[in-house]
Amino acid sequence: MPEFRYQGVSPSGKLVRGVLFAKSRREAKRRLREIEAERGIRVTQLQRRATFLYKVRKGTEKPIQGEQRAFSKEEVEAALRRMGYNVIWVRKKLLDWTPKPSSKDVTMFIRLSADLLREKFPYDEALQLLSSDIQNKGLRIILKDILQDLREGKDGREVFGKHEDSLGRFAAYMLGVASKSGNMAEIYESTAKFLERDQQFKKDLRSSLVMPLIIVFLLFAAIVYYVAYIFPATAKMFTKFNIPLPPLTSATLRLSDFLQHNILWMLGIIVALGIVVFQIVRSPKGRLWLDRNLIRIPVVGPLFHKTSIEIFSRVFHTLYGGSGESMEAIRIAAEACRNRFIEHKIKTVALPMMIRDGKGIVESLQATGVFPESAISRFRSGAETGTLKQAALQLAEYYEKETTYRMKGVIDFVNIMISMFIMIVMVGLTLVSSEIATIKIPTTTGF
Template sequence: MAEFRYQGVTLAGKPLRGTILAPNRLAAKKKIDEIVAEHRVRVQALHKRVHFVYKVRRPGNQKIIDGEITAYTPEEVRESLVRMGYQIVQIRRNFFRPKLGVPQKEVVVFIRLCADLLREQFPYDEILSMLASDMENPRLRETVMEIHKDLKMGKEGRQVFLRHADVLGKFTVYMLSIASTSGNMADIYENTAKFLERSSEFKKNIRSTLFMPAFVVLAAVGALVFYVMYIFPKIAGMLLKYNIAVPPMTAATMQVSEFFQNNIIWVMLAFLSPIIATVSYFRSEKGRVVWHRILISIPVIGKLIYKTSLEVFARVFHALYSGSGENIEVIKISSEACGNRYIEKQIKDIVIPAMLREGRS
């Protein structure tokens, strides 16, 4: 999730500043509208925390130093570098910054190492500093460095870790945020690593199981297209050349093949458009709920996915509820961490209202 900072004034004229987490600017504005309606404040500016690249040099030294930093505005970057004694050469926003993925295996290794070092009584601050310097994946290294920096600044653990849910995963960030305020960090990190290892093995087995059927289907489709577009026209040309009568089915296939060849662009558009539209829908908020409902309805595999989601829910709920008396908020957080939008929606829209309305357990 991205971090946004809002600035404004209260009804009494006092300055107001705060930060929120949101997937995009539109979602951030919706959260700001809720804050304005609830607290009756006036928000004047909303800035997203983004990456800036800079070129600086030391006074009396012509050597240019390149670097990258995250901030809300270029002015903040300039002030920070000036305070550090640098002369500014150039500051610009880094628009072309690809978001490389982080394999779950590397996340598991990171958490496992944290657990081992915590058991050896290493300070958490030193652990993050040590591991960040040895990481090969640039995005994971940057994530750990940002976590380290934010925690040193005294920010709340939950807010710090939730910013990186897209890298570490929702379940992981919820567990790590719980660990940051508990007295048994090593145990929570150990249990999180064990679950992620099992989850990774499960996904690996699913992929290997589905690989061969998917390959067979793609090969069959490819062979059919090759036959209709290349082989069959050659045969049809030979039949027409010698005026050989063809059966009605063959004649119809020849017409279809000719239509495909003459309208290949429109055929490709007609084929790809539904696929693109379906993928776009399933990536939307409502589409994800439908997709996750379909996933848990698949025979055999669906039950495993369903049970895995419930296990995540139970683990987070147990970790949070053991030290909290506010069960409604704990249930909401646990449902968000389970990783299945359909189950999350059912819990928030059906289970929690029933508990509040009828006092059910």
């Protein structure tokens, strides 16, 4: 997320400086107006942190070029002179655009960091190594920026939080927490495990649902093209001579005529409905409705449900450090579970019960109605024996194995259904095509 620095004057005439993060200059100005109204200051300058290119020389050595992120050209020049360089020129980079790293690159970075930390590598050295070795340019720039901010003593949550658009909201939060905790390696390991599971789930989901839907769509498009354009060219050769057509051929020809005359408005309705559904799903209420019904779909619904509970349990295990930290851990785990309905029930039912009524974790989670009985039973057992943190991990591992096994079954089931659908379509097309061969052409004899 872009970083802005503002400068102003307080009511007493003192110079005031601060930093804020915003998606655009317009949003930064809006937030500055709120700061002005709240603190009574008058902002005189707003600068966005940008990339500057430079060319310097030290003594009689060969000139070197590089780039540095700063709020102004003067800052870069001053920093280079303090390092003993003679500044030849400093220019602002015209196309200061950093490509967003892919989720695979982010996961690889966190996994490598977890492995290095487990080997007792110093954190700053691990970041330095990875920022030089990562191939993705966007992620490499982000890591160098993070390393620079941490060395300047900035708060870890703030440093990682400003990159949540690139790293992901959950990953940025977890890495920010890790930078201030005493179990950094464990948090990085859990975060890497979560992201790896998330990517594997999405991959399996594409295999079980997305790709079959694409195949069905392409097959349907091919059928429409065959029925609307290819088949009539053959069948109408017979209608020109008033030759009677068999029932199946006649019905297909009527369908072809209907499609040719109505295909445009039908496509328009389909596209319009698609846009409306997309906009509804994007809205908070629409997403809540979708996620509520998603976990109720036969076959795949329980899979989505238990995967969300697995993620909740894994994140809760990572963040939970005792009864005093349970509510914050539950809130973050709910936001990470990837289901807005489950998140909504936890935030509006479980957390208020714990805060307002002083209820326990297990009783509050059970009141939401979104946790399976097996999950509640495991949490209750852990709470009674004082091993709630370990119980959450055991539940996550159990659901991981169960959902992995179920996903394989779903993929096999969907593949069978797709194969049967293709077989039915091919048989139908074969019958329609072969029926034309049974048409009897009347012959006329005479001299």
